[in-house]
Amino acid sequence: SREKKNRLLHLAPSHCRIFQEESKILIMEQKTKVSEIDIIGMLQKVLRRWKLLCIYVLVGAVVGIVVAFNTPKFFTANVVLAPEMLSGSLGLSESLSDMASSFGLDLGGKGKQSVDAIYPQIYPDLFASTDFIIPLFSVNVVTKDGQKKTYLNHLVQDVKIPFWQKPKLWVLTAIKKMKEKNAAPGTTGIGKMNPFRLTEDEEQIVDMVRGSIGCQIDKKTNVINISITDADPQVAAIMADTLQMRLQKYITQYRTKKAHADERYYTKLQQESREAYLKAQKKYADFADSNQDATLASVRSQEDELENEMQLKFNVYSQMQAQVQQARAKVQEQTPAFTIIEKATVPNKPSSTPRSMILLFFLVLSVCLHVVWVLMISPVRQKKREPVIELDEE
Numbered sequence: 001s002r003e004k005k006n007r008l009l010h011l012a013p014s015h016c017r018i019f020q021e022e023s024k025i026l027i028m029e030q031k032t033k034v035s036e037i038d039i040i041g042m043l044q045k046v047l048r049r050w051k052l053l054c055i056y057v058l059v060g061a062v063v064g065i066v067v068a069f070n071t072p073k074f075f076t077a078n079v080v081l082a083p084e085m086l087s088g089s090l091g092l093s094e095s096l097s098d099m100a101s102s103f104g105l106d107l108g109g110k111g112k113q114s115v116d117a118i119y120p121q122i123y124p125d126l127f128a129s130t131d132f133i134i135p136l137f138s139v140n141v142v143t144k145d146g147q148k149k150t151y152l153n154h155l156v157q158d159v160k161i162p163f164w165q166k167p168k169l170w171v172l173t174a175i176k177k178m179k180e181k182n183a184a185p186g187t188t189g190i191g192k193m194n195p196f197r198l199t200e201d202e203e204q205i206v207d208m209v210r211g212s213i214g215c216q217i218d219k220k221t222n223v224i225n226i227s228i229t230d231a232d233p234q235v236a237a238i239m240a241d242t243l244q245m246r247l248q249k250y251i252t253q254y255r256t257k258k259a260h261a262d263e264r265y266y267t268k269l270q271q272e273s274r275e276a277y278l279k280a281q282k283k284y285a286d287f288a289d290s291n292q293d294a295t296l297a298s299v300r301s302q303e304d305e306l307e308n309e310m311q312l313k314f315n316v317y318s319q320m321q322a323q324v325q326q327a328r329a330k331v332q333e334q335t336p337a338f339t340i341i342e343k344a345t346v347p348n349k350p351s352s353t354p355r356s357m358i359l360l361f362f363l364v365l366s367v368c369l370h371v372v373w374v375l376m377i378s379p380v381r382q383k384k385r386e387p388v389i390e391l392d393e394e
Contacts, residue, residue, distance in 0.1 A: 046374050053370050060366025061359065068355035072160040075233035076214075076351035077240035079226045080342035083120060083251065120222050123247065124215040127226075132246070133209050134193050139242050144234045151239065155205060159231050213243065223341065233347045240344035248338050256334045263327035270320035277313035284310045 046053070126132055137152035149157070193202050214227040226243050230236040284306040291299050 042375055046371055049370075049374055052374070053367070056366040056370040057363060060362045060369075064359040064362030067362065068358040071352070071355070071358065072231055073350040074229050074231055074352040075236045075347045075349075076227050076229045077233070077236040077344050077347055078342065079240045079244045079340070079344045080223060081226070081244060082221070082223050082339045082341060083336060120217045120224055121219075123217065123224060126247070126250070127213050127215050127243070128210050130195050130198070130206060132250070133206050133213075134195055136209065136239070136242065136246070137193065137205075139239065141235045141238045143232050151235070152205070154232070154235055155208065229351060237344045237346045244338075244340070244344070248336075251336055251338075255336050256331050259327060259331040259334045263324065263331055266320060266323040266327050270317070270324050273313065273317040273320045277310070277317045280306070280310040280313040 137150065137155075139151045140148065141151050141154055142148050143154065143158065198206065212229040214225075214229075216225040216227075217223075218225075226240060226247070228236055228239045228243060230239065284303070287306055288303055291303065
């Protein structure tokens with residue numbers, strides 16, 4: 001009847017939705033079952049060939065041990081210090097910059113408000129410059145064994161090379177010898193370094209030192225963390241302390257450069273004014289001694305003129321003395337103070353990758369290779385080896 005048809009049509013959409021939802025649930029359950037079955041099956045395939053797995057693990061362990069014991073250890077020494085910043089404008093702008101820095105933003109406060117051109121944010125660029133690195137090579141260091149040598153000799157003689165890099169080194173050495181035969185004198189080898197023109201060997205050593213130096217700046221507090229990595233822990237500590245002292249010296253020279261120039265200028269004027277005063281004083285004394293009994297007005301007026309000139313020279317000399325004292329006080333005022341939060345100490349633990357982690361990496365890698373072989377490569381090879389059966393058409 002029409003009423004039954006209308007009821008069925010009215011109930012059809014709801015029944016269809018229920019059927020669709022139930023079918024989706026069934027499909028998801030079937031997929032999960034299939035995935036579980038596949039995972040279990042893959043594990044069974046991998047574990048079924050346990051002898052091959054043992055071979056892979058054994059080979060990975062041997063390779064890992066060889067690589068771990070031939071990888072050189074490196075030690076990192078740190079120095080933490082806080083530089084003195086030139087005071088900027090106080091008030092609302094500084095408080096806003098502090099609030100912004102807490103959220104990781106930099107509104108140009110603190111270091112940017114001063115007229116200082118070398119602020120902590122560019123210290124990493126300063127450490128990476130060739131002009132800063134080359135003077136470090138002449139620093140005298142003492143190794144852990146008690147040997148005294150320069151930092152350059154330590155880098156050339158004591159840094160070990162892994163065995164897998166030796167073939168590359170042999171090839172580079174052979175190529176270098178061929179180049180040295182045809183090269184002009186002074187363009188190869190390591191000698192007295194010239195920052196304007198470095199040889200290939202010198203440039204490699206400079207790049208190695210540049211990569212071993214680290215400088216991290218805390219934007220919120222401007223605290224500087226200077227680090228250096230070396231194969232010898234005692235050398236690392238010595239060079240970290242040297243970097244900290246060289247940085248202080250460099251910043252001090254920059255801050256006091258103008259004050260020292262003013263001091264030298266006023267000192268020169270002081271010496272010139274003193275010589276002029278002494279000449280005027282001698283001239284007045286000679287004239288006064290030779291005309292003690294003179295009563296002429298012209299003689300007395302000339303004596304007064306020489307006395308006034310001497311007094312003027314003395315006033316200039318006194319002013320220059322005051323300027324020299326002010327310039328010396330300005331030098332002391334411009335000299336920055338660095339607060340060392342943490343001094344350099346000889347590290348006891350290496351900062352390089354532990355040998356156990358290297359061994360674990362190769363073990364995991366060997367297991368992964370075994371899984372790839374069993375599940376991917378081996379089935380493909382078996383399919384290629386299976387004979388193709390052709391049916392004769394009758």
